[in-house]
Structure formats: C-alpha cells, structure tokens
Amino acid sequence: MVENDRWGIFLAHLILIVGVAIVVFPVYVALIASTHAPGTFLQGVMPLLPGSHAIENYSTVIFEGRSNAGAPPIGLMLWNSFVMAMMIAVGKIAISLLSAFAIVYFRFRFRIFFFWIIFITLMLPVEVRIVPTYQVVANLGMLNSYWGLSIPLIASATATFLFRQFFMTVPEEMLEAARVDGAGPLKFFKDILLPLSVTNIAAMFVIMFIYGWNQYLWPLLVTNDEAYYTVVMGIQRMVTGADSEPLWHLVMATVVLAALPPILVILFMQRLFVKGLTETEK
Amino acid sequence: MARIVLDGLSKVYPGGVQAVSDVSLDIADGEMIVLVGPSGCGKSTLLRMVAGLETITGGTLTIGDRVVNGLEPAQRDIAMVFQNYALYPHMTVYNNLAYGLRNQGVDKAEIERRVQEAASMLQIGEYLDRKPRNLSGGQRQRVAMGRALVREPAAFLFDEPLSNLDAKLRVQMRVEIRQLQKRLKTTSLYVTHDQLEALTMADRLVVLNGGRIEQVGTPMELYSKPATVFVAGFIGSPAMNLIDMAYLRDSGIAPQALPSGTDLIGVRPDELLLTAPAEPHLALNGTVALLEPAGAESHIYVTLGGSDQPITVRIAGLPQVTEGAPITLYAALDGLHPFNSASGRRTG
Numbered sequence: 026m027v028e029n030d031r032w033g034i035f036l037a038h039l040i041l042i043v044g045v046a047i048v049v050f051p052v053y054v055a056l057i058a059s060t061h062a063p064g065t066f067l068q069g070v071m072p073l074l075p076g077s078h079a080i081e082n083y084s085t086v087i088f089e090g091r092s093n094a095g096a097p098p099i100g101l102m103l104w105n106s107f108v109m110a111m112m113i114a115v116g117k118i119a120i121s122l123l124s125a126f127a128i129v130y131f132r133f134r135f136r137i138f139f140f141w142i143i144f145i146t147l148m149l150p151v152e153v154r155i156v157p158t159y160q161v162v163a164n165l166g167m168l169n170s171y172w173g174l175s176i177p178l179i180a181s182a183t184a185t186f187l188f189r190q191f192f193m194t195v196p197e198e199m200l201e202a203a204r205v206d207g208a209g210p211l212k213f214f215k216d217i218l219l220p221l222s223v224t225n226i227a228a229m230f231v232i233m234f235i236y237g238w239n240q241y242l243w244p245l246l247v248t249n250d251e252a253y254y255t256v257v258m259g260i261q262r263m264v265t266g267a268d269s270e271p272l273w274h275l276v277m278a279t280v281v282l283a284a285l286p287p288i289l290v291i292l293f294m295q296r297l298f299v300k301g302l303t304e305t306e307k
Numbered sequence: 308m309a310r311i312v313l314d315g316l317s318k319v320y321p322g323g324v325q326a327v328s329d330v331s332l333d334i335a336d337g338e339m340i341v342l343v344g345p346s347g348c349g350k351s352t353l354l355r356m357v358a359g360l361e362t363i364t365g366g367t368l369t370i371g372d373r374v375v376n377g378l379e380p381a382q383r384d385i386a387m388v389f390q391n392y393a394l395y396p397h398m399t400v401y402n403n404l405a406y407g408l409r410n411q412g413v414d415k416a417e418i419e420r421r422v423q424e425a426a427s428m429l430q431i432g433e434y435l436d437r438k439p440r441n442l443s444g445g446q447r448q449r450v451a452m453g454r455a456l457v458r459e460p461a462a463f464l465f466d467e468p469l470s471n472l473d474a475k476l477r478v479q480m481r482v483e484i485r486q487l488q489k490r491l492k493t494t495s496l497y498v499t500h501d502q503l504e505a506l507t508m509a510d511r512l513v514v515l516n517g518g519r520i521e522q523v524g525t526p527m528e529l530y531s532k533p534a535t536v537f538v539a540g541f542i543g544s545p546a547m548n549l550i551d552m553a554y555l556r557d558s559g560i561a562p563q564a565l566p567s568g569t570d571l572i573g574v575r576p577d578e579l580l581l582t583a584p585a586e587p588h589l590a591l592n593g594t595v596a597l598l599e600p601a602g603a604e605s606h607i608y609v610t611l612g613g614s615d616q617p618i619t620v621r622i623a624g625l626p627q628v629t630e631g632a633p634i635t636l637y638a639a640l641d642g643l644h645p646f647n648s649a650s651g652r653r654t655g
C-alpha cells in the first residue's frame with residue numbers, strides 16, 4: 026500500500042465518488058420522480074428536486090392499486106415477491122449445502138461425474154431452458170403457484186460450488202475429531218459444518234434473495250393470475266398495461282418500494298458478515 | 308484402561324502404497340508406547356489404524372477383549388489428540404470438552420463433573436467460556452488434552468501433539484502429559500519424531516522404518532543395545548558414529564575378539580574420550596575439524612587420519628582443543644557396538 030501519498034488518496038476518492046454518483050443517480054431520480062404530480066413528466070423536463078406529492082403517490086400505490094393506477098395493490102405483489110425470493114434463497118442454500126456436503130465428504134461412485142454435471146448446469150440459466158422448464162411446470166400443474174414460481178429456480182451450481190470450496194478448507198482433522206467424538210455424518214454436518222458456514226450462508230442468502238426478488242421473465246411466464254403477480258413484473262405491467270401514458274410517478278413509487286426489501290435483507294445480513302469478518306472462526 | 312494387541316497389522320493405501328507391514332505389538336494395560344521413526348515411515352498411519360480413522364487391510368487389532376477392526380472410532384473407546392488440536396472453533400472450551408460426552412448420551416450432571424475435573428487437572432478452568440481462537444497455543448493444547456481426558460477412554464492416542472509448541476512449552480507439556488498418563492494409568496500410544504520426547508516419555512519405544520518395526524524395547528535398551536544400524540543411527544543425539552572395520556584394519560588398530568561378521572563399529576559420541584581409559588580401548592587419530600560449544604557440553608567434529616570419515620565427540624564443558632590440531636580419541640572396547648553392514652543387524 027502506498028501511504029501518505031496525497032495524490033493517490035485524492036485520486037482514489039475521486040474515482041470512488043464518481044463511481045458512487047453514477048450508481049446512485051438513477052436511484053435518486055426514481056426517488057425524486059415518485060414525489061411529483063402526475064403531469065410533471067409529460068413536459069419533458071426531469072425535475073431534480075423533490076416534489077410535494079410524495080404522500081399522495083405512495084398511498085395510491087399502497088392502498089388503491091389498480092383502481093386508478095393500472096396494477097394490483099402493491100402489498101400483495103410485494104408479498105408474492107417476498108415468498109418467491111425466500112423460497113428460492115432458502116431452497117437453494119439447503120440443497121446446495123447438502124450436495125456440497127455429499128460431494129466433499131462422501132466417496133460414492135461417479136462422484137466426480139456428478140460434480141461436473143452440477144458444474145455444467147452453470148451454463149444453463151433459466152432463460153436457456155425456459156421452454157422445457159415451462160412444459161414441466163405446466164404438466165405438474167404448478168402454474169400460478171408459489172411452487173411453480175420458485176422450484177425451477179432452486180437448483181444452484183454456484184452455491185454448491187461455493188460451499189464445496191468452503192468445505193474443502195475445513196481441516197480433515199475436524200472431521201476426524203468429530204468421528205472420534207461419536208458424531209455421525211449428519212451430526213457432523215449439523216453441529217460442526219453448519220455453524221462454521223454461517224458467514225457463507227449469510228452471503229449466499231443475500232445474493233440468492235436478490236436473485237429471486239429480481240426474477241422477471243419466469244414469473245411473467247408461469248403466472249396469469251393476479252394473485253401471484255410479483256412486484257418486478259407488476260412494474261412492467263404498469264408501464265405497458267395502461268392504455269394512456271404510463272403513470273411515471275406511480276411507477277417510480279412502486280420501484281422505490283420494490284427496492285426496499287432487498288435493502289433490508291442486506292442491512293440485516295450485514296451484521297452477520299461483519300461478525301464473520303471480525304471474528305474469524307478458523 | 309485396556310491391553311491393546313496389534314497382530315500382524317498391515318496397511319495398503321488404495322493407490323498401492325504399503326504404509327505399514329506386518330506390525331505386531333502387545334501393549335500392556337497402562338503402558339505408554341512411543342512410536343518413532345523418520346518422516347513417512349508409517350507412524351501416523353499405524354496410529355490412525357488403531358484409532359479407526361484408517362481402515363485395516365491386514366491383521367487384527369484388539370482393544371481390551373474386543374477385536375475392533377471393523378468398528379467406528381467412537382465405538383473403540385479411544386481418545387485422540389491431534390497435531391493441530393482440531394478443536395471445534397465455534398464452540399466454547401466447555402462445549403469442546405462436552406461434545407463427545409453428549410454424543411454418548413452421558414447425563415448432564417456427569418458431563419459437568421467430568422469437564423470440571425479435567426479442567427482443574429489441566430488448569431484450564433478459567434477458560435471454559437472462551438472460544439479456542441482466544442487461547443494461546445499451549446492452552447489449546449491443554450484443551451485438546453482435556454477433550455481426550457473427559458472421555459475416560461481405554462486408550463489415549465497422540466499424533467505429534469507437541470510439535471506446534473515452542474521448545475520450552477514442549478518440555479513442560481511433555482512432563483505434564485507423562486505425569487497425567489502415569490496417574491491415570493491409561494494405555495497410551497504416542498507418535499513423535501522428537502527423540503528426546505520419545506526417550507523421556509516411553510515405557511517402551513517402537514522404532515518404525517519403512518512401515519516395519521525395527522526394534523521394540525525400553526528407551527535404555529534401545530540406547531545401549533540398538534539391534535540394527537538404523538536404530539543406532541536414529542536413537543541418540545548427536546547420532547552414533549559408525550566406523551568401517553576396513554579402516555581400522557588398514558590403520559592396524561582393529562580390536563581383536565569382535566563377534567564374527569562384524570564389519571561396522573558403532574561408537575556413541577559420548578563414549579569417546581580425550582584421555583586413555585584404564586580398560587582395553589581403541590585409539591583413533593585425527594584432526595579437529597570444528598569445535599561446537601553448546602553450553603554444558605561441546606561437540607567436537609573430528610576427521611580421522613587417512614580417511615574423510617567424520618566423527619562426532621560429545622564432551623562435558625569446553626575442552627581445550629584447537630581447530631586444525633591433531634587429536635587422539637579413545638573408546639573403551641566394551642562400549643563398542645558391532646554391526647554387520649550387509650544385514651544391518653547387530654552381531655553381538
């Protein structure tokens with residue numbers, strides 16, 4: 026590290042500030058836009074200072090929904106998104122922890138083969154396999170259900186791979202000590218491996234929650250019942266659905282609300298990261 | 308507490324490496340056996356076969372009166388202390404000690420009693436609420452010991468438990484482990500490559516070489532009557548000097564009356580004297596190559612005249628010799644170790 030280099034520090038900060046500004050500006054615009062009166066945007070000038078219609082806009086989005094905004098009330102959509110994101114995140118973590126555990130700690134036949142199969146699925150994101158996946162989900166009667174929304178997205182090569190890498194750093198002696206202490210495989214998993222993985226699990230949870238929350242194409246395909254609309258696709262419907270000009274002020278209010286849960290998840294999980302970072306468990 | 312019998316134990320690793328060959332050993336109840344040998348000789352493998360962490364590919368292993376070949380480690384009634392301690396990092400010291408007992412279904416009050424007892428024996432009582440990362444290396448070592456103690460097992464197995472400690476702590480823990488073991492009278496198998504540890508701790512010492520037993524005996528037996536050239540060179544520090552008989556014959560100083568077949572003579576560095584003893588002796592002429600003072604004792608490296616054979620001498624104090632000067636070394640004849648170099652064995 027270069028220390029006491031004034032120019033270096035200045036430059037570093039400059040780059041960081043510019044970077045932050047670029048990232049934050051659109052968010053700021055969305056926030057500002059959600060506080061203005063309906064007609065503001067049609068004039069073609071984007072206001073950069075808050076307007077006076079914040080309470081009005083947000084209460085419209087939250088309480089009235091479709092009646093005059095072209096979308097169902099946001100509460101249900103947020104709930105649907107939340108359920109879907111939770112199911113995906115928890116499901117992904119549970120399944121990939123178990124598969125990583127199997128791959129690292131058990132010497133079964135075709136172990137390497139299975140590992141590569143899992144690894145190869147990395148190359149097959151939802152968008153690539155969307156038609157056959159849709160077919161399967163439809164045949165199983167899971168259209169318009171939480172299961173249909175989440176199950177096809179649960180298998181995760183990324184998380185399996187990450188946990189595999191982590192498990193391989195746990196010293197062999199730890200497993201042996203547990204064996205001498207009378208812990209069978211599942212006990213070892215539950216008592217030793219899981220507690221050691223907390224930081225990794227928290228990180229994965231955040232990433233996977235946001236991944237699930239941001240799903241757009243898949244919910245659009247498997248739901249046509251309003252009761253299962255998620256907020257991300259709801260926004261899209263607000264933009265294209267209404268026959269007049271999009272109601273940008275309401276769209277932006279919805280966007281801001283839709284961005285809140287992931288932020289809350291990050292803030293909540295961050296404590297676990299920091300804990301994990303400051304007190305290294307190994 | 309139990310007798311442990313190893314009967315013709317062998318280990319072939321899946322890749323085909325023969326790590327242990329036909330090892331037989333009868334360990335008495337309460338005995339402390341130390342396994343020594345050079346790196347890669349199969350010490351850890353043998354210990355781990357006893358622990359149940361490595362499958363046994365040949366022979367039978369009996370602990371107490373049960374053949375345990377097919378049993379899981381936890382069912383063998385043994386406790387193991389690992390080289391890197393292998394403490395559970397997310398558990399407090401108390402839980403580290405209690406974990407095995409809980410898995411055995413020991414009731415709470417009994418766990419509490421045993422943990423407290425082990426903690427006071429090892430003086431770790433005040434750390435019971437800490438996590439292992441907040442302990443020093445020596446304290447971790449004690450916790451690892453404690454985890455073995457609370458089990459009250461039939462046998463302790465140690466795989467180089469002190470190798471991560473500094474020299475001073477190593478001596479201290481060595482003494483403590485030995486005292487504890489004597490007090491508890493628990494059969495123990497201890498792997499080390501530190502021969503001082505081996506000599507001081509063992510009731511009996513087992514020297515392994517290439518997966519086979521070279522010699523078994525008390526430390527004094529192995530030191531004073533090594534059965535093979537390998538043991539002679541391995542036990543004792545500095546290592547025993549080995550002098551070719553051909554050299555002695557050429558110099559005209561070959562002792563008479565050596566057992567037949569002797570073509571190699573071993574002399575311990577501390578059996579070489581700078582003044583001639585009264586009894587029959589051997590006199591070797593050479594030059595001082597290096598004088599190495601080491602506190603209470605000194606090492607003199609001597610090159611024998613007419614050969615490049617280096618000889619090490621261990622002398623108390625600081626002798627009056629100068630590097631490069633000629634020197635004569637004396638060794639009493641009955642202190643010599645006769646070997647046959649072809650078989651590698653002692654001739655008498």
Ligand SMILES: Nc1ncnc2c1ncn2[C@@H]1O[C@H](COP(=O)(O)OP(=O)(O)OP(=O)(O)O)[C@@H](O)[C@H]1O
Nearest residue numbers: 320322324326345346347348349350351352353500
């Ligand atoms: N899992 C394994 N697979 C194949 N060969 C192995 C395995 N573990 C050990 N070996 C081999 O078996 C032999 C004995 O190894 P072992 O670990 O028992 O030696 P050691 O005496 O404990 O050595 P050190 O003093 O270095 O710990 C070595 O040649 C080693 O390469």
Ligand SMILES: [Mg+2]
Nearest residue numbers: 350351352466
């Ligand atoms: Mg070893």
